[in-house]
Amino acid sequence: MAWLRELAGTDIIRTNQRTDGWGRLKLDEFASIHKWTKGRQPEQWQRSRGVVLGIGDDTAVVELPEAAAGSGAWQWLLAVDTMVETVHFNWTTMTEEDVGYKALAANVSDIAAMGGLPQHALVSVSVPRSFEPQRMSRFYDGLYACAEQYGVAVVGGDTTSSPQHLVVAVTVTGTVEADRAVRRSGARAGDAVFVTGPLGMSAAGLHYLLAADSGASGHGLSGRSGSPDVPAAAAAEAAEAAEAAGAAPLVRAHRRPQPSVRAGRLLLSRGTCRSLNDVSDGAASEAWELAEASGVSIVLREDWLPRSGSLASYAASVGVDPLEWMLYGGEDYVLIGTMDKHDADAAKSELNGQGIPFYRIGEVEEGEPGVWLSEGTGKKRTAVPKRGYNHFE
Ligand SMILES: Nc1ncnc2c1ncn2[C@@H]1O[C@H](COP(=O)(O)OP(=O)(O)O)[C@@H](O)[C@H]1O
Ligand SMILES: Cc1ncc(C[n+]2csc(CCOP(=O)(O)OP(=O)(O)O)c2C)c(N)n1
Ligand SMILES: [Mg+2]
Structure with a gap:
């Protein structure tokens, strides 16, 4: 983190920021990562998760978290799950925040399925070139909301461009009492x-959202597909429609x-x-x-x-x-x-x-x-x- 913090204040980052023909701010990779993750989880808190070195170097460095250390033998649980735009979500069924939340939640669920405690996450994103930076910030708002809810320290990841669709792969670690994982x-x-x-x-919930999107009822985040950004009002309107149709708990179950x-x-x-x-x-x-x-x-x-x-x-x-x-x-x-x-x-x-x-x-x-x-x-x-x-x- 230290080098990112240092760089963030320098011209190296600023000269790497430019606007394209569409007037969108293009951040370079490092500046983007910094923007998405900076200040989201206090170092002190990450320390309690055993994090010695978090985002910003070639790897994270972690030791057994406080909760596990000194209380008998523990084992690590490791898992990865991927979400692909058009396969796991599209922009009429999920907001950017929802995708971030669910990408981590699906992994936390694998740790839960062993009887374990989720601890760390690595987040790999392949981002369409046409994405505004703001959309990925919203993705991270959702991801960190889930991280906070389940006490997961985000310690690294990877960033690439993608020709068309957003692809997200999250790796998690968890801990479990030695030889007690439930298989x-x-x-x-x-x-x-x-x-x-x-x-x-x-x-x-997915059925409701897809039916809504196909125009049958007009309740989804219709008109969002391929659109560069979603006015918050559209999402709020869709939520109200779901509430009125009694589908809100279903939509919530799908998205969160x-x-x-x-x-x-x-x-x-x-x-x-x-x-x-x-x-x-x-x-x-x-x-x-x-x-x-x-x-x-x-x-x-x-x-x-x-x-x-x-x-x-x-x-x-x-x-x-x-x-x-x-x-x-x-x-x-x-x-x-x-x-x-x-x-x-x-x-x-x-x-x-x-x-x-x-x-x-x-x-x-x-x-x-x-x-x-x-x-x-x-x-x-x-x-x-x-x-x-x-x-x-
Ligand atoms: N491409 C892969 N290479 C190696 N192992 C894989 C791959 N894909 C899935 N696995 C492993 O296969 C097992 C079953 O995977 P999966 O059905 O996706 O489980 P889950 O439903 O819990 O995500 C898991 O142990 C997973 O780690
Ligand atoms: C737009 C859209 N179409 C279809 C689905 C339904 N769907 C996509 S993946 C999936 C199963 C779960 O995903 P998977 O990657 O198989 O999870 P894993 O078993 O690896 O945890 C379902 C039900 C969806 N969520 N969104
Ligand atoms: Mg899987």
């Missing part, structure tokens, strides 16, 4: 299956997922949670991953699946079966897992007592890896296909 492979016959939040809301870090920590500390996964590609697909990794069969109870009122009423209004979104929609970023069924009620009380949702949704059985949906206590069950979001379909 996908620990489910056992007899376990209770649970989720830590409602399902399908993000997919319904809330990864279940506290749930993951509490479940790990109970010692009875045997498998965990986060729901990015859809509950069916994640349940299949648990079933295959553990060599078990998972039976979901249709009447136990948590369905929010806003999901049910929006689905009815557009003639979609809400189960489609709940099982195959994705981007819920809640946890799905299995645990000793004798501890399930106590776990539910503990989590609910702390304001954290916990829903028992089924059970684990012996058998060929697979996922089934049962209508009630009866024996009738239907096979749940291994279907979800697939990047290559």
